[in-house]
Amino acid sequence: MDPIIASASVIAAALAVGLAAIGPGIGQGNASGQAVAGIARQPEAEGKIRGTLLLTLAFMESLTIYGLVISLVLLFANPFS
């Protein structure tokens, strides 16, 4: 592989996974914190709150996964090599 393409791919992979993790990271932290606070206020609604949290986390984490896929493809199955 051309060294320029290799180095650019590694930088792009790092940026892809790093930038893709910022937004969902903040979102997941906020959602989890608010959910735990909600459970502390209303323990009888624990199941409902945890259920909603599960659904929202699944959607938020998939945004990180998209970045992770791009970076893994660039590292292990680079289409430009």
Add this chain to the structure above:
Amino acid sequence: MSQSNQSLANNPADPTTNVDGIDSSTTENNSMEEYYQLQKTLRIVTLCLMVIIFFPVWIFYSLNTALNYVLGASVGVVYLRMLGTDVEKLGKEKSSLGSRRLGLFALMIIVATQWQQLNVLPVFLGFLTYKAAIVVYTIQSFTSIRE
């Protein structure tokens, strides 16, 4: 203040008994039953979607692609289970969400890229079946609320 006194007056020996005399731990257990039911439903819907999608992929592409899809969907089910366990423990035993799930996903993609028999795209799209299951579940619950 007066509420807590009333609670203590109802059953001073048992701190889990609330004002109405209902055991709060029982209420929480019932509430968690709903959560376990949600997890079970999501798992079943994901598996049903996997079976439904498997045959068209086999017919229109190949058996190899369909098996790739099944592998991705199976890892998606395991991922959903791990996420459910993490959410269940959040605030009780753990104070943060773990990252083992992403490790599992990364391992799956690395194996798919390195092994000649596997393709990245069907494996990845199979993994995303759990998202389709969540959308199906949300639409189902939304329509049942409207009715």
